[in-house]
Amino acid sequence: MILIPNSGTRKEIKAFTEDEIRNVVSLNVDFIDAIEEGFKDLSLPGIVTPPILQILLEKQEGQTCAKAGVSPRLPFYAIKVSSIFPPLKGESKSEANGLVALFDLSTGQVTALLLDNGYLTQLRTAAAGAIAAKHLAPSHVDQIGIIGGGKQAILQARAAYIARPYKRAKIWARRFDAAQAVADELSSVVEAACIPVATIAEAAAGSQIIVTATKSAKPLLNECLVDEGTHITAMGSDAPSKNELSQALLQNANIVVADSVEQSRTIGELAQFSVSAFSSLRPKVVSLTNVILKNQPGRICDNDITITDLTGLGIQDVSASCFAYQALV
Amino acid sequence: MILIPNSGTRKEIKAFTEDEIRNVVSLNVDFIDAIEEGFKDLSLPGIVTPPILQILLEKQEGQTCAKAGVSPRLPFYAIKVSSIFPPLKGESKSEANGLVALFDLSTGQVTALLLDNGYLTQLRTAAAGAIAAKHLAPSHVDQIGIIGGGKQAILQARAAYIARPYKRAKIWARRFDAAQAVADELSSVVEAACIPVATIAEAAAGSQIIVTATKSAKPLLNECLVDEGTHITAMGSDAPSKNELSQALLQNANIVVADSVEQSRTIGELAQFSVSAFSSLRPKVVSLTNVILKNQPGRICDNDITITDLTGLGIQDVSASCFAYQALV
Numbered sequence: 114m115i116l117i118p119n120s121g122t123r124k125e126i127k128a129f130t131e132d133e134i135r136n137v138v139s140l141n142v143d144f145i146d147a148i149e150e151g152f153k154d155l156s157l158p159g160i161v162t163p164p165i166l167q168i169l170l171e172k173q174e175g176q177t178c179a180k181a182g183v184s185p186r187l188p189f190y191a192i193k194v195s196s197i198f199p200p201l202k203g204e205s206k207s208e209a210n211g212l213v214a215l216f217d218l219s220t221g222q223v224t225a226l227l228l229d230n231g232y233l234t235q236l237r238t239a240a241a242g243a244i245a246a247k248h249l250a251p252s253h254v255d256q257i258g259i260i261g262g263g264k265q266a267i268l269q270a271r272a273a274y275i276a277r278p279y280k281r282a283k284i285w286a287r288r289f290d291a292a293q294a295v296a297d298e299l300s301s302v303v304e305a306a307c308i309p310v311a312t313i314a315e316a317a318a319g320s321q322i323i324v325t326a327t328k329s330a331k332p333l334l335n336e337c338l339v340d341e342g343t344h345i346t347a348m349g350s351d352a353p354s355k356n357e358l359s360q361a362l363l364q365n366a367n368i369v370v371a372d373s374v375e376q377s378r379t380i381g382e383l384a385q386f387s388v389s390a391f392s393s394l395r396p397k398v399v400s401l402t403n404v405i406l407k408n409q410p411g412r413i414c415d416n417d418i419t420i421t422d423l424t425g426l427g428i429q430d431v432s433a434s435c436f437a438y439q440a441l442v
Numbered sequence: 443m444i445l446i447p448n449s450g451t452r453k454e455i456k457a458f459t460e461d462e463i464r465n466v467v468s469l470n471v472d473f474i475d476a477i478e479e480g481f482k483d484l485s486l487p488g489i490v491t492p493p494i495l496q497i498l499l500e501k502q503e504g505q506t507c508a509k510a511g512v513s514p515r516l517p518f519y520a521i522k523v524s525s526i527f528p529p530l531k532g533e534s535k536s537e538a539n540g541l542v543a544l545f546d547l548s549t550g551q552v553t554a555l556l557l558d559n560g561y562l563t564q565l566r567t568a569a570a571g572a573i574a575a576k577h578l579a580p581s582h583v584d585q586i587g588i589i590g591g592g593k594q595a596i597l598q599a600r601a602a603y604i605a606r607p608y609k610r611a612k613i614w615a616r617r618f619d620a621a622q623a624v625a626d627e628l629s630s631v632v633e634a635a636c637i638p639v640a641t642i643a644e645a646a647a648g649s650q651i652i653v654t655a656t657k658s659a660k661p662l663l664n665e666c667l668v669d670e671g672t673h674i675t676a677m678g679s680d681a682p683s684k685n686e687l688s689q690a691l692l693q694n695a696n697i698v699v700a701d702s703v704e705q706s707r708t709i710g711e712l713a714q715f716s717v718s719a720f721s722s723l724r725p726k727v728v729s730l731t732n733v734i735l736k737n738q739p740g741r742i743c744d745n746d747i748t749i750t751d752l753t754g755l756g757i758q759d760v761s762a763s764c765f766a767y768q769a770l771v
Contacts, residue, residue: 115444115446115457117444117457117459117557118459118461119459119460119557119559120459120460120461120559121537121559122530122533122537123537123539123559126557128444128446128457130446130447130448130449131448131449132447132449159500159501161497161498161499163495163496163497164493164495165495166492166493166494166495166508166510166521167492168490168492168510168512168519168521169490170490170512170519170547170550171488172488172514173547173548173550175550177510177519177521177545177550179495179508179510179521179523181495181497181506181508183497183499185501190497190499190506192495192497192506192508192523194508194521194523194543196545196550196551196552197550198549198550201451201549204451208450208451208452210452210545210549210550210551210552211552212543212552212555214523214541216506216525216539218499218502219502220527220530220539221499221502221504221506221525221526221527221539222525222539223525223539223540223541223557226541226555228446228448228455228552230448230449230450230452
């Protein structure tokens with residue numbers, strides 16, 4: 114912790130580095146529960162969830178955004194600023210950058226800066242996958258299919274394991290070596306066979322949970338590949354140009370659960386529907402909050418196909434940041 | 443400067459306190475020129491000016507927002523988060539809180555944190571007043587009228603003095619002692635008679651520049667109080683509920699210059715007009731950028747009434763922050 118002096122009657126600002134945050138916060142049941150409480154908060158009066166501030170840097174092919182959330186239940190509120198650019202010269206992977214500013218809800222003072230470079234965002238995104246699986250996946254899961262070869266692919270597989278300890282994970286990525294790398298890393302943290310596969314069909318067949326965690330601009334997973342009774346979490350789409358699930362897959366599902374229906378219509382899987390196509394889908398579209406709170410039924414029978422679309426909410430950031438802050442001080 | 447270590451290949455983050463920033467940045471010609479360059483940048487391709495992210499905390503009567511701006515001319519872009527709450531218990535005045543995160547435009551990395559508690563916002567707001575006066579006020583100014591008793595009232599009076607060194611300032615505030623305090627502080631920094639007055643009419647009469655710097659929800663300045671040839675800068679309105687100038691005053695003006703016409707329609711003086719009333723006003727509404735660049739004429743003759751409405755733009759924040767950063771390192 115670095116204490117930064119402040120002027121006037123203001124308290125010092127506590128700054129925490131990514132390493133300090135990683136030392137005390139990881140993807141586990143306590144963290145996932147904190148994020149679930151955040152989703153429940155969306156039903157409270159006094160909740161504030163402003164639209165995302167988004168900066169698209171065309172020439173640099175970079176993206177920076179600010180997300181914010183306020184929960185009346187938590188002592189602090191948060192504004193997160195994060196930036197993702199292409200890899201630096203000489204590097205193969207890009208590094209995320211960014212931080213969370215935590216404000217005291219009673220005074221508006223900056224209490225802490227969590228210089229996490231997107232670590233908490235990765236965790237809270239994975240946690241939402243665990244929460245979706247907990248409430249929507251069939252009670253018994255033998256196998257999961259992971260579509261994607263990045264950090265979120267591994268984290269989503271770990272999150273699914275916490276919700277439903279599976280025996281087998283099949284991983285597909287655009288590059289087979291990336292799928293292999295996910296399988297290798299995953300097998301060191303879960304007690305399951307982790308198998309890279311060459312086709313999306315192989316990853317999907319026989320899986321009771323499928324997670325898509327890609328930057329795809331076109332549907333990767335379609336209605337022909339998905340068995341009855343499967344739960345699908347699509348977490349890749351967070352921009353109007355991204356799309357992982359086919360329209361027919363969403364139309365054939367028994368329920369489509371969005372972290373935010375409004376946001377999914379703008380930047381998530383629901384953005385691909387015309388107004389009229391969406392109006393026929395609408396009766397089976399519900400919010401994750403309402404499923405968690407049992408205001409609306411989720412999975413009704415074993416054969417249901419359930420889908421969750423995660424676009425990422427500021428309330429997750431404030432929940433994750435408050436959890437981290439309490440672990441840090 | 444406090445250096446905060448970062449992980450991976452990222453550079454350390456430089457954090458600067460408000461006191462450090464105050465030591466090297468003040469309201470002067472160089473700073474004002476930097477802000478003027480920022481306004482010019484709004485005509486460049488590659489400029490990014492996302493809408494404000496706004497958090498309104500009803501129960502706390504507080505407000506927190508994030509503003510961002512990217513100029514292709516500057517090496518860094520900025521996201522500013524700032525918060526204003528009512529005074530703390532036992533305090534008579536409220537303190538602003540907040541900081542600017544500066545990102546490297548070529549890599550997206552967080553380069554610096556300017557923990558300025560709104561100081562740079564105050565300065566860049568005043569600078570816009572100076573720029574408006576420079577381009578729109580009559581060439582000879584004997585007297586200015588200041589409507590408002592806060593920090594911005596003093597800063598706007600100082601800014602006007604840099605653009606047009608006047609001989610006399612008349613200051614009105616809701617509380618006479620606040621007007622007296624502004625007059626006292628102002629007289630220590632400008633060579634002019636600084637006189638608190640009891641009515642808005644007295645502050646307006648005989649002034650060639652009038653600045654409104656209040657939180658008023660209803661018009662304070664109307665068409666009957668303003669002499670021919672006056673330049674008015676209205677900088678108080680930055681929310682749909684705020685309003686300083688009467689509709690008729692705006693309708694009678696020869697030109698209405700907005701820092702952002704779109705933003706002024708939402709949260710500034712232009713927000714009070716219906717669509718049809720605004721459509722008749724529209725031909726004389728121009729952007730400050732176009733006036734600075736002489737794409738559109740500003741004041742045409744000595745008798746013109748000119749009005750500038752300032753709502754505050756992210757490009758001012760990035761200009762101010764880059765200027766400060768270069769002075770700090």
